[in-house]
Amino acid sequence: MKHLLTTTDLKIEEVKEILVDAQYFLDGGTWTPKENIFVANLFFENSTRTKCSFEVAERRLGLDIIPFEVSTSSVSKGESLYDTVKTLEAIGANAVVIRHSKDRYFDELKGISNVSIINAGDGCGHHPTQSLLDLLTIKQEFGSFEGLKVAIIGDIRHSRVARSNADVLVRLGAKVVFSGPEEWFDNELLENGDYENIDTAIQTSDVVMLLRIQHERHEVKGKRTVEEYHKAYGLTEERERQMKPGSIIMHPAPVNRNVEIADSLVECERSRIFKQMQNGVYVRMAVLKKAIEQSEGSDNNVNTNKKWPVAN
Amino acid sequence: MKHLLTTTDLKIEEVKEILVDAQYFLDGGTWTPKENIFVANLFFENSTRTKCSFEVAERRLGLDIIPFEVSTSSVSKGESLYDTVKTLEAIGANAVVIRHSKDRYFDELKGISNVSIINAGDGCGHHPTQSLLDLLTIKQEFGSFEGLKVAIIGDIRHSRVARSNADVLVRLGAKVVFSGPEEWFDNELLENGDYENIDTAIQTSDVVMLLRIQHERHEVKGKRTVEEYHKAYGLTEERERQMKPGSIIMHPAPVNRNVEIADSLVECERSRIFKQMQNGVYVRMAVLKKAIEQSEGSDNNVNTNKKWPVAN
Amino acid sequence: MKHLLTTTDLKIEEVKEILVDAQYFLDGGTWTPKENIFVANLFFENSTRTKCSFEVAERRLGLDIIPFEVSTSSVSKGESLYDTVKTLEAIGANAVVIRHSKDRYFDELKGISNVSIINAGDGCGHHPTQSLLDLLTIKQEFGSFEGLKVAIIGDIRHSRVARSNADVLVRLGAKVVFSGPEEWFDNELLENGDYENIDTAIQTSDVVMLLRIQHERHEVKGKRTVEEYHKAYGLTEERERQMKPGSIIMHPAPVNRNVEIADSLVECERSRIFKQMQNGVYVRMAVLKKAIEQSEGSDNNVNTNKKWPVAN
Structure with missing residues (x-):
């Protein structure tokens, strides 16, 4: 290398x-x-x-x-x-x-x-270095990748992180699912994991990996307001309460507080955002x-x- | 700290x-x-x-x-x-x-x-670090603050320096007076010192501390031209000649030459501007x-x- | 110094x-x-x-x-x-x-x-440091300056490099000629060297020193298109083939590829552009x-x- x-x-x-x-x-x-x-x-x-x-x-x-x-x-x-x-x-x-x-x-x-x-x-x-730091964070938490379920949620199509991570996580033995607005999906990506309903994804994954809404790249919210996006696809306080015991929250940051994730959850116990x-x-x-x-x-x-x- | x-x-x-x-x-x-x-x-x-x-x-x-x-x-x-x-x-x-x-x-x-x-x-x-460097400059010159008279002249209202300095100088035992255009005064500040006529202030102070006209923050000259401001409230060559023996000139810089202070005085003997x-x-x-x-x-x-x- | x-x-x-x-x-x-x-x-x-x-x-x-x-x-x-x-x-x-x-x-x-x-x-x-690095490059190649012929070609009038180099090269014993569009000539410069036709200059010089067209300073191409400029005054592949054995190409960079010099020549054997x-x-x-x-x-x-x- x-x-x-x-x-x-x-x-x-x-x-x-x-x-x-x-x-x-x-x-x-x-x-x-x-x-x-x-x-x-x-x-x-x-x-x-x-x-x-x-x-x-x-x-x-x-x-x-x-x-x-x-x-x-x-x-x-x-x-x-x-x-x-x-x-x-x-x-x-x-x-x-x-x-x-x-x-x-x-x-x-x-x-x-x-x-x-x-x-x-x-x-x-x-x-790639974002993927690698995500992997380190997961490894520190779970020891290995084998059998872990990782949900990648949000603007899949425009995300450098989604692509890099899905590929390497699958090679390491993890299962990857994607969630978020369907219009942002990418068939190419789906080779590495299935699409899953947002609530199922959050409730059944060991790692909930949120992606950033990239306001600076394009109009991403579609016809939704920020509040509607948060309610439909964001990690709300209510959804966090449904997460699996021992599961963690990740986000590459910068975070749009109250869009991808509720403000109060950015520094919550499950969050590994600053550890990342x-x-x-x-x-x-x-x-x-x-x-x-x-x-x-x-x-x-x-x-x-x-x-x-x-x-x- | x-x-x-x-x-x-x-x-x-x-x-x-x-x-x-x-x-x-x-x-x-x-x-x-x-x-x-x-x-x-x-x-x-x-x-x-x-x-x-x-x-x-x-x-x-x-x-x-x-x-x-x-x-x-x-x-x-x-x-x-x-x-x-x-x-x-x-x-x-x-x-x-x-x-x-x-x-x-x-x-x-x-x-x-x-x-x-x-x-x-x-x-x-x-x-605060500007205040502290001002204090160091005064201390180097006079050994202590007790009984010194310090005139702070100019745009008092918008000055970070005026606030920080007046407070600490008074606590250290100095007397502070303010001068400059009345419309820029600040009642809050006047707790730490009186307003004084520009000529009296310059003639009777040990330290003449000029403030910067902050063109970039707001229209500060009021209805005056730059020349009128200099004549009314600036340290002109004539005013400098009336300063007390042993007194010094200070300015946080950047200096507007020929506005707050005559160009020729910026590097004069009394000036401590670059020493600051x-x-x-x-x-x-x-x-x-x-x-x-x-x-x-x-x-x-x-x-x-x-x-x-x-x-x- | x-x-x-x-x-x-x-x-x-x-x-x-x-x-x-x-x-x-x-x-x-x-x-x-x-x-x-x-x-x-x-x-x-x-x-x-x-x-x-x-x-x-x-x-x-x-x-x-x-x-x-x-x-x-x-x-x-x-x-x-x-x-x-x-x-x-x-x-x-x-x-x-x-x-x-x-x-x-x-x-x-x-x-x-x-x-x-x-x-x-x-x-x-x-x-001056550009001149000095040019001199070092020439010295490395030819050992001394005495008797060398150096052609400086292009936007002579607006070039810092042309002025500095012509002066010092002549003092070191080299012969300097200038070439390029006549409207960019400078009588002051011509004290240090004659104007020469572009083809003669390239064919007879030990050092072909191209100058940058400074698009950012002024409209320099005159009425010519970029292609016309390249053909008239640029170092084309054809002109390079006519260069003296052992002669070298220099350019202060950034290079406008295919304007002052053909793209393929920037990293050719004669080029000392990156060595400069x-x-x-x-x-x-x-x-x-x-x-x-x-x-x-x-x-x-x-x-x-x-x-x-x-x-x-």
Whole structure:
């Protein structure tokens, strides 16, 4: 794993290694690279959790960070993502963390050879470190994934999280069901799990994973008001009372309070929402460690690497 | 002092300790926390002095800084201040420095328990580190506050500085007078000092503290032109010549040259304007030290801290 | 050299020292200042290469960086460049790196005495570190400058790079020719080199240095379409085939692919475009080292430096 692009690309063995490393870091374990490692965080979409989480993870590993703000970069002069990453490579970046609104933006970065690319979310596609932190949170709670029932509820169609999670949870032995407004369903996703009525899903699952209504991406509430959405598909206080003993609530955040979930439940006993965020730091440390270890030994110096022959 | 929200909350004993620590740092003294401390600077209003000053103070103390830009954070997706700070807490922040346009924004952060909150200015309310750096500057000059006369001149009503300073200066034994356009007066403030004619105030005070005309907050010049304001209430070259021997000029900056103060006086002998900025770094080091010391020992780890029981 | 403002100001001896130091850093050499050095990067224009390059150079030298974003600073309250730099000086900055759209912005900073100013590009004026990295790239290739022919092609009039480079290349013994659309010519520049037909220039030069069409500065294509410009003055695949054996292609980037240069040539064997970027880091390390060395020993502490006498 030199790049981390999608959870689908990760072998189950790799997923397990990352979770072990993440728990090791959470328990106070340390690791630093053999030499100075430079990393840049390219966030083409707004973010608090993911960006800050990577920033903390990088500092905990002792990496050097090259600050990069899209709005004040040459991207605003029309420079392409490829040329931007290629530039950072030339300047000495060993890894770049990228969030971009375009699905599979990383396909145009195939030519990049000396930089590890860590996907921090691509359009409606993948968000592998979010999946991994969700998995860590579930593992901490239940010890294993085998036989667990996980309900993923809400805006399935536009959710990077739903895709990444459904795929890997099924591979790990869990059962996944989807719920929420039918018009947001995606037949492609249904390969990994059935659609279930909202009340059944909430009452019978070990993990109730709510998705964020992405107001900023599109008009998602359809013809419903926020209150109607909450009543029809949200985790209300009443629905929470029907949850299985020992079951937990998850949400990738930012939470729309009283839309996906009642305000009072965000910090309730079942909620692992802030624990997920905390786990995110350790999962990202593990992912960065893995990427750096794979790259160490390879020479990142353009001048020595390439003979720069000139055609005569 | 785990949080620093207002100068009013500070006991005189705490103020004095901070001033001693600040002078210690200025004189080359050092202090570093026992363990890695993460801090985030959340500036919801533009700032050069205060933000850069905190950034330098944090680096001098060896803290780890989590970069945070409001415009590229999830705040632009509508995430609340509470959820933002709660997120930073989960990710590992030990302290957050906040400037926000809302008066007493910190009241909605009562539920935050593991992060020290340092107020870097709230609306028209308080700006405690500015007060503290003003105090340090005065103390360096006069040794003590007892019996000093301090004139605070200008836009009293909208000034965070006026409020914070008047309160603490009076508690320290100084006499405070206010001057400037009457329509900007505030009866609440007048408990701490009388209104005085501009010329009398300037001629009889040890410290002439000018306030900034906050063009960005409201139309403050009233019906006056900038030139009329300067003539009526500004520190002109002529007024400076009438100042008491040994008296000094202060201004929180940014200065509107030739409005509050004549251009030629900004760097004159009496001016302590840039010395105030320098002192700001050391005062902020002292404040951060105090906050960190109060927090050390308390366990900031969400997972170990909370048993995360699940209702059965 | 305490400040680096223009290449014209640099003596040839200083240029040579910087190139030697840069190569030393590139070859793995290290240097760190004797005491903590604070530096701020003030970019009033968008930049990826130059800004990131300085950021990496500063970290490699172990400097402390004060983050500064123009848009969230007091510059947006109308604070002048002078007052901004003066503030950073008071706060403890030892050096500031500035890119600004105004030609010779540094003329208004004459009063700044305790901070090194490194020009990272002023309007259409100078860009000395770009010149220096170009020189390093040429020196690596040809060993010396004596007798080399360098063609500078494109938007000469608005190019910071053209001015800086032509001047210093001629002083180093190279021959410079200019080419591109005649309406962009500049008589002032022609003192340092003749105008030459595009095909002749490309066929007879050792270094073909293309300039960027600055869409963001003005309507530069004139009445031509992008395709017509490329055909008339761009480095097409056909023109590249006519280049002298051993000759190289340079471009300061960001590249407008298929405008100044054919897409396929950006990473071709002759291209040193990404090598230039890499060299930029080492040249900037050398420049910062020189500026810091010149400042060391001088006391940057406002309080001890100045007696702050008060007129009696």
